[in-house]
Amino acid sequence: MSLADDLNRNLRDGSPVLAAALSELGRRTAFPPDIPHQAAEARGKELNATIGQVTDGAGAPLAPASLRSAFGGLERKDTDRAILYSPIEGIAELRRLWSDRLGRSASAPFTLPQVTVGLTHGLSLVADLFAGPDRPVAIAAPFWGNYRQIFALRRGARVVTGPAYRDGRFNPRAIVEALAGEEPGRPAVAILNFPSNPGGYSPTAEERRQLVAGLLEEADRRPLVVVLDDAYAGLIYEEGVPAGSLFWELADRHPNLAPIKVDGATKELSFFGGRVGFLTFALPPDGAAAAALESKLKCLLRAAVGSPPAASQVALIGALRDRATPGQIEAIRQRLAARYRALADALSDVDRYLLEPLPFNSGCFALIALKENLELDSNDVRRELLERYDTGLIAIAPRYLRIAFCSVRRAALPELVGRIERAVRGMAGRPLGTGG
Ligand SMILES: Cc1ncc(COP(=O)(O)O)c(C=O)c1O
Known part of the structure; x- marks a missing residue:
């Protein structure tokens, strides 16, 4: 029986639904017992001659000082981890x-x-x-x-x-x-x-x-x-x-x-x-089902990107360890909340003959629909905003425009809505067929 068959059986025992839903590729996938597997088994051994990363022989990387200095704020151990390979699973x-x-x-x-x-x-x-x-x-x-x-x-x-x-x-x-x-x-x-x-x-x-x-x-x-x-x-x-x-x-x-x-x-x-x-x-x-899924994920991850980047994982470890981080994330959320309110206010006054804001209450975006009877295409409106109003939005065919309020200053959001309104009014007033 192949390794993949084994995993599939374990998955079936622990999660019949996931086993039934596997794709053909998913069924064939298993983390092979080759280099990363054998290197992981050798982690911590006195003599570890398994993996092709250049070290001092005791687990620390041999890397140019210029690269090391890019991680200036980190302790030596973390710098080492940032430079070496990450385990495939992270x-x-x-x-x-x-x-x-x-x-x-x-x-x-x-x-x-x-x-x-x-x-x-x-x-x-x-x-x-x-x-x-x-x-x-x-x-x-x-x-x-x-x-x-x-x-x-x-x-x-x-x-x-x-x-x-x-x-x-x-x-x-x-x-x-x-x-x-x-x-x-x-x-x-x-x-x-x-x-x-x-x-x-x-x-x-x-x-x-x-x-x-x-x-x-x-x-x-x-x-x-x-x-x-x-x-x-x-x-x-x-x-x-x-x-x-x-x-x-x-x-x-x-x-x-x-x-x-x-x-x-x-x-x-x-x-x-x-x-x-x-x-x-x-x-x-x-459980065995979790192990089977991890084996399959590691196989696919290794086949596509080798292993996940270590440097950004180390940076994230630092942020997650730091007690100040939750407060700083909350401060960002509050800034976005203020932008959200400013945009919601500006959209509440928008001309409903032109635009229909869809309900939004969270995240980074708001979606507005061009009124159907205007027969305007959202990509034409987007182009008009780029060319005449110095403003960029995302068009989603055929009628939606997406506003990323997460990347606009609060004070500028009423002006942004005003420009959309003016652009659409101008285009709707034009004879059909003149484009935009
Ligand atoms: C809904 C949604 N899912 C996933 C992603 C992708 O995230 P990442 O940049 O981490 O790949 C995005 C990014 O814009 C997103 O909007």
């Missing part, structure tokens, strides 16, 4: 620190987080394991466009969508609607992203209840892997909007539903360029 201390952070809101067992190269890579690993040709991947639309590249372009999965909003309100049944035409019994992947990109929306307690009820219903029909893309976790600005991840509400709720948490330092700690993400399953950390 640096143990960082995994523990992130696990402690998750543990503060945990209501179910969870695996030790696997370090990934940003959240994109975590999602891509999920796609490798659970998406493949013709596998439906359900997403509320509009959604972060990279999901299409990650799941459909790279893995051949079929993206199916339901409307994120209906009649100007959040639609908690978007995933169920997206999967309505799918043959029962066949596995599916669903992606949830709150606070959302591009919507900047997090469901209320009642909307969460409906959303979870819909997913549990769906799991009566098929094995369902639910990916919680928690990129913007914590950026909540309204009282009464729950801040916790839906991961915890979905863990251990249905034998046919497996939540997977994708999160990381990118937005949660404003470490955008650090490329440190994490991938966590709702399974006991010491």
